Amino acid sequence: MRAVVHSRIMAKEQEVASAERRAAEGGIASDESAVAEPEIEANEGPAEEYENEPNESAAANGGSGEAGCPIVMGEFGDVRCGRKLHLAPDRVDEKPVCLMHSRDPGKQSGPLFDAFWQEFERILVEAGEGVAHFERFIFPEIHFRDREFQAICRFDFATFTQDIHFNFAIFKQDASFIKSTFAQEANFLDAIFTQGTRFSLAIFTQKAIFRRATFIGDSSFIRATFLQKAHFSCATFKQYADFSNATFTQKADFQSASFTWNALFGEATFEQHAYFREATFTQNADFSEAMFTQDAEFNGAIFTQNADFRQATFAEGAVFRSVSFMQRADFRRATFAQSAYFNNAIFTLAVRFLETKFHGTASWRGSRFFDRAEFRRTYFDPQIAGHESAEFALAAFYKPSEIVFDDVNLSRVLFHNCDVSQVWFTPSVQWAKRDGNRGLAVFEERVLLDEEFTKQLWRYGPLDYRAVAQIYQQLKKNYDSRLDYWTANEFHFGEMEMKRLAGPTSGRLLCLRRWWHRNLSFVAWYKYASDYGNSYRKPLLWLLGTLLAAALLFPITGLEFKQAISASTARVTYSCVWNRQDSWTNNFWTEAKLIGKSGITAVDTATFQRTPEYTPVYPRGRVVAIVETLLTSSLFALFLLAIRRQFRR
Numbered sequence: 001m002r003a004v005v006h007s008r009i010m011a012k013e014q015e016v017a018s019a020e021r022r023a024a025e026g027g028i029a030s031d032e033s034a035v036a037e038p039e040i041e042a043n044e045g046p047a048e049e050y051e052n053e054p055n056e057s058a059a060a061n062g063g064s065g066e067a068g069c070p071i072v073m074g075e076f077g078d079v080r081c082g083r084k085l086h087l088a089p090d091r092v093d094e095k096p097v098c099l100m101h102s103r104d105p106g107k108q109s110g111p112l113f114d115a116f117w118q119e120f121e122r123i124l125v126e127a128g129e130g131v132a133h134f135e136r137f138i139f140p141e142i143h144f145r146d147r148e149f150q151a152i153c154r155f156d157f158a159t160f161t162q163d164i165h166f167n168f169a170i171f172k173q174d175a176s177f178i179k180s181t182f183a184q185e186a187n188f189l190d191a192i193f194t195q196g197t198r199f200s201l202a203i204f205t206q207k208a209i210f211r212r213a214t215f216i217g218d219s220s221f222i223r224a225t226f227l228q229k230a231h232f233s234c235a236t237f238k239q240y241a242d243f244s245n246a247t248f249t250q251k252a253d254f255q256s257a258s259f260t261w262n263a264l265f266g267e268a269t270f271e272q273h274a275y276f277r278e279a280t281f282t283q284n285a286d287f288s289e290a291m292f293t294q295d296a297e298f299n300g301a302i303f304t305q306n307a308d309f310r311q312a313t314f315a316e317g318a319v320f321r322s323v324s325f326m327q328r329a330d331f332r333r334a335t336f337a338q339s340a341y342f343n344n345a346i347f348t349l350a351v352r353f354l355e356t357k358f359h360g361t362a363s364w365r366g367s368r369f370f371d372r373a374e375f376r377r378t379y380f381d382p383q384i385a386g387h388e389s390a391e392f393a394l395a396a397f398y399k400p401s402e403i404v405f406d407d408v409n410l411s412r413v414l415f416h417n418c419d420v421s422q423v424w425f426t427p428s429v430q431w432a433k434r435d436g437n438r439g440l441a442v443f444e445e446r447v448l449l450d451e452e453f454t455k456q457l458w459r460y461g462p463l464d465y466r467a468v469a470q471i472y473q474q475l476k477k478n479y480d481s482r483l484d485y486w487t488a489n490e491f492h493f494g495e496m497e498m499k500r501l502a503g504p505t506s507g508r509l510l511c512l513r514r515w516w517h518r519n520l521s522f523v524a525w526y527k528y529a530s531d532y533g534n535s536y537r538k539p540l541l542w543l544l545g546t547l548l549a550a551a552l553l554f555p556i557t558g559l560e561f562k563q564a565i566s567a568s569t570a571r572v573t574y575s576c577v578w579n580r581q582d583s584w585t586n587n588f589w590t591e592a593k594l595i596g597k598s599g600i601t602a603v604d605t606a607t608f609q610r611t612p613e614y615t616p617v618y619p620r621g622r623v624v625a626i627v628e629t630l631l632t633s634s635l636f637a638l639f640l641l642a643i644r645r646q647f648r649r
């Protein structure tokens with residue numbers, strides 16, 4: 001990336017030559033500059049200019065020295081036009097200038113038109129393969145279709161008042177249109193620029209057509225302004241293409257454009273649709289700090305080298321569908337104000353989404369990550385409440401351990417049909433919490449269960465309980481393998497919950513069977529008893545509850561005193577120990593003692609004591625005892641399992 005920046009700076013330095021820079025810094029822009037500037041330049045160094053006076057071009061033109069056209073020309077603004085002054089109608093020109101530099105509307109046709117082109121051709125012929133100076137010329141309509149220019153053509157600061165046609169034209173050497181103004185349509189369709197091309201600071205007031213144009217040398221559109229559509233579709237840039245700081249007020253069409261060398265769009269502004277569909281970037285592509293006010297479309301584009309979108313702003317949708325990023329892709333601190341689509345994109349090398357902000361839904365559905373992907377402090381916050389924030393459905397991670405989610409809110413991220421079992425989720429990752437402090441949840445579950453989403457479930461692709469259970473299994477496996485059993489357990493609940501809800505899907509009495517599965521099946525009981533093994537308090541409470549229930553039930557059916565002397569005293573129940581003659585308090589205590597004895601019996605039964613003092617009376621008491629034994633032993637087992645689950649190493 002450094003190379004890109006450096007080269008951009010280099011290009012800029014070469015580009016904005018001193019004369020032009022002075023003009024730019026002087027804050028003069030637009031059409032008037034052509035006439036207004038010479039004054040400034042004259043102020044800066046009039047003496048020098050006059051010293052240089054008897055120069056070739058002025059002399060050759062038969063110019064009358066100091067009396068001739070005062071417009072400054074030449075690469076460094078050191079040559080004066082000096083052509084014969086043209087008698088223009090009043091106030092057309094601010095001060096008398098030659099025909100070439102005059103704004104006289106009479107130039108558009110007739111003898112003046114002919115005279116203009118005569119002089120133009122003369123300059124070209126005279127230049128041969130040298131420099132042809134057309135700086136600050138005011139051009140009438142141009143028809144140069146199929147024309148071949150042998151000379152180095154300098155159209156800097158020129159104004160093209162009418163349509164210009166350079167379609168199929170060939171510039172054999174440098175062509176320079178620095179700070180020129182195209183008042184009407186500029187047509188460079190199929191033009192070939194053999195050497196360097198400079199359109200920096202140019203203003204295209206109407207359509208700019210560069211379709212299928214070929215730029216064999218460096219091309220520069222630095223700070224160019226396109227006020228209408230800019231057509232660069234199928235254009236070929238063989239060397240540096242520099243559009244840094246360019247402004248596209250209307251649609252910018254770079255469909256299928258091919259950038260063989262670095263493509264620089266840093267800080268460019270796209271106020272309407274930016275269209276880079278199927279563009280090819282063979283070297284580095286720099287879109288850092290670019291501003292996309294409307295949709296940005298890069299469908300099917302290929303970035304063979306690094307793609308730099310650092311701090312770029314996408315105010316509307318950003319579409320990177322099926323884009324191939326063959327080297328690093330950097331979206332650090334970029335902002336996506338609306339949805340971002342990376343569906344089916346291919347990331348061959350590292351991709352960074354550091355501190356990238358997504359205010360819409362970001363979708364990586366079906367995209368493939370062959371190397372590292374960093375989602376650090378990535379900000380997922382869809383503005384539509386309840387919408388998913390990001391989607392990785394069907395995405396494939398070929399080096400899963402190199403996929404990092406760090407300090408990211410994943411509470412509304414979809415991961416179904418995407419293997420996340422080895423992806424690295426740092427502890428700072430935030431998952432959605434389950435109601436009732438029962439662990440963590442993934443967004444798919446909500447999509448599946450929430451009525452708000454079920455209406456448009458199709459939108460999320462194949463999604464059922466099994467698919468969601470799978471995500472939970474993978475997350476569990478993921479955290480288990482990192483020995484984070486705690487978090488793993490939190491996903492265990494979700495997994496089992498999905499299993500409980502899944503149930504039968506076909507057959508007779510479906511409703512009933514499904515209800516049974518959800519509420520009375522073994523899995524359901526597992527949930528009631530211990531939150532699927534996540535809670536050890538729950539089975540413990542149930543265990544105590546069972547003991548208490550047994551203790552209260554035994555005296556109803558009767559307790560048998562083993563060491564009893566007679567049969568009459570052997571059996572005790574609530575009713576037989578109640579003495580009507582005695583006071584309420586005494587009776588109460590007698591009953592309490594009975595329950596106490598019964599409690600001991602319940603514990604005896606639960607712990608398989610062989611010689612208990614009391615035993616439940618056959619047959620009903622025995623049944624209660626058997627049920628109690630079964631329940632307590634299973635609950636105790638569940639308790640042990642839960643303990644193990646919580647405190648395993």
Ligand SMILES: [Zn+2]
Nearest residue numbers: 069081098101
């Ligand atoms: Zn002149």
